Amino acid sequence: MTIISRYILKNLVALFIAIFFIIGLIVFGNQFVLTAQKSVEHSIPLQELMPIAGFKMLRDLPIILSLSFFLSIIVSISQLYKNSEAIVMNSVGIGEKNFLNIIKPLVFIMFTLIFFLSVYGVPWAKQQKSYAEDETINASEFSFISEGKFESFKNGEIVFYASESSIPNNADEQNMEEIFIYLSNDESPIIVLASEAIKYTDSNNDSIYLRLKDGMRYEGLPGDDNARILNFDKYDLEIVSGEVQKSISNFSEIEEKKSLDLLLDGGNLANAEIQWRLSQPISILILSIIGVFLGKTSPRTGKGVNLLFGVIIFMLYNNGLLVAKNSIESGQLNPYLGLWSIHILLVLFVIIFYQFRQGKLANFIAKISPL
Numbered sequence: 009m010t011i012i013s014r015y016i017l018k019n020l021v022a023l024f025i026a027i028f029f030i031i032g033l034i035v036f037g038n039q040f041v042l043t044a045q046k047s048v049e050h051s052i053p054l055q056e057l058m059p060i061a062g063f064k065m066l067r068d069l070p071i072i073l074s075l076s077f078f079l080s081i082i083v084s085i086s087q088l089y090k091n092s093e094a095i096v097m098n099s100v101g102i103g104e105k106n107f108l109n110i111i112k113p114l115v116f117i118m119f120t121l122i123f124f125l126s127v128y129g130v131p132w133a134k135q136q137k138s139y140a141e142d143e144t145i146n147a148s149e150f151s152f153i154s155e156g157k158f159e160s161f162k163n164g165e166i167v168f169y170a171s172e173s174s175i176p177n178n179a180d181e182q183n184m185e186e187i188f189i190y191l192s193n194d195e196s197p198i199i200v201l202a203s204e205a206i207k208y209t210d211s212n213n214d215s216i217y218l219r220l221k222d223g224m225r226y227e228g229l230p231g232d233d234n235a236r237i238l239n240f241d242k243y244d245l246e247i248v249s250g251e252v253q254k255s256i257s258n259f260s261e262i263e264e265k266k267s268l269d270l271l272l273d274g275g276n277l278a279n280a281e282i283q284w285r286l287s288q289p290i291s292i293l294i295l296s297i298i299g300v301f302l303g304k305t306s307p308r309t310g311k312g313v314n315l316l317f318g319v320i321i322f323m324l325y326n327n328g329l330l331v332a333k334n335s336i337e338s339g340q341l342n343p344y345l346g347l348w349s350i351h352i353l354l355v356l357f358v359i360i361f362y363q364f365r366q367g368k369l370a371n372f373i374a375k376i377s378p379l
Contacts, residue, residue: 012097013110020084020111027083028076035072036065063137067130070122070288075322077118078295081111082318085303107300115296123289127267130285135264155184165192166247170205182207187220189245196234199226200243207247218245279343280336287329287347294354295322301361325354 043061044054085107088097097106155173160166171186184205191198202223209216220243228235262270262277267285270278298321302314328350335341 016084016088016107016110017114019087020080020114023084024077024080024114027080028072031072031076035068039064039068060137060140063133063140066125066133067137070125070130071326073118073122073125074288074292074295077114077292078299078322079315079318081296081299082303082314085300086314089304107303108297111296111300115293118292118296119289122292126285126288131264131266138264166190167192187218187223189218189220196228196232200224200245201226202243216247218247219243220245276336276339276343279346280333283336283343283347284329284333287351290351291325291329294351294358295325297358298354298361301358325350328353 039061043057046057155170157169159168167190169188170184173182173184184207185203187200187202187205189200189202191200200220200223202220204221206219206221207216208219221241223240223243225238225240225243226235227238262281265273265278265281267282270282299318302318302321329347332341332347332350336343336346
């Protein structure tokens with residue numbers, strides 16, 4: 009390895025660490041704040057939720073690594089041109105292709121790291137996150153019904169109050185006493201009063217219900233001739249729809265599955281997920297080439313412009329992959345075309361951009377244009 013190669017790689021590694029630290033601090037700091045908010049909302053000790061935050065951080069790590077490495081390439085190459093070092097290197101025959109060869113070892117390391125994270129690490133992290141949530145948040149599913157406090161559900165459609173609340177040892181149910189419920193609908197409001205209630209989950213449809221006992225159901229406005237009063241011994245009220253939970257669960261199970269199982273399963277959801285996982289390491293190869301090209305700049309031009317273009321390209325690239333993934337899941341996009349189409353489009357962009365930088369594109373257009 010030459011002195012120039014070591015110099016470029018040293019600067020690139022230093023910039024990568026700095027940028028990764030800054031982006032990671034923003035993302036992980038935000039994750040910590042959200043975890044703290046959830047701790048307050050669900051009355052769960054913060055230390056019990058920290059493993060969930062840790063698994064979420066591991067889930068986001070491939071994209072953070074990709075963005076950090078991509079931006080570090082742009083900045084490091086830009087600095088060479090800014091300090092006129094790249095001009096000296098170009099004079100002795102070291103150009104963009106040589107820069108690509110110099111950073112190739114780091115690109116290979118990042119590709120391997122992101123590949124193992126995306127294919128093995130992230131699915132494991134999502135699975136562990138679900139287990140941790142089951143033991144904390146989901147285990148106390150209705151602990152959000154606090155005694156002596158009005159609670160709102162379903163975007164304000166249900167207002168609930170219980171003077172006393174307790175959770176048995178098995179935590180599958182929640183017992184409440186002296187219940188007040190206000191139900192808002194398009195026709196007329198409904199007020200339900202009950203001496204006691206039990207929260208439970210229906211094993212047939214996974215819906216969550218409140219089983220109210222010894223109460224009264226009042227429907228209509230005060231003074232309304234059509235108002236109705238119904239006394240009941242037992243009345244089941246759905247709080248959370250099982251269909252919504254099943255929909256979330258299906259996507260969650262796919263994201264947590266091992267990559268080999270996804271390949272064997274087939275289907276739109278499995279195809280979309282496996283292509284998404286493979287797209288993360290593939291993208292770092294394409295982004296590394298774009299980073300070298302974007303890094304080339306005039307000493308008079310600030311590197312902030314190139315960084316801005318880099319961020320825009322990264323966002324468009326990842327958003328395009330997400331749109332393609334969602335289109336496969338909904339059956340709107342052929343899985344054989346899938347996310348590969350986004351990679352192909354970006355490779356074509358790289359080729360056209362390179363030809364333009366070399367002046368070959370203008371010569372080609374001039375040749376095919378009529379006199």
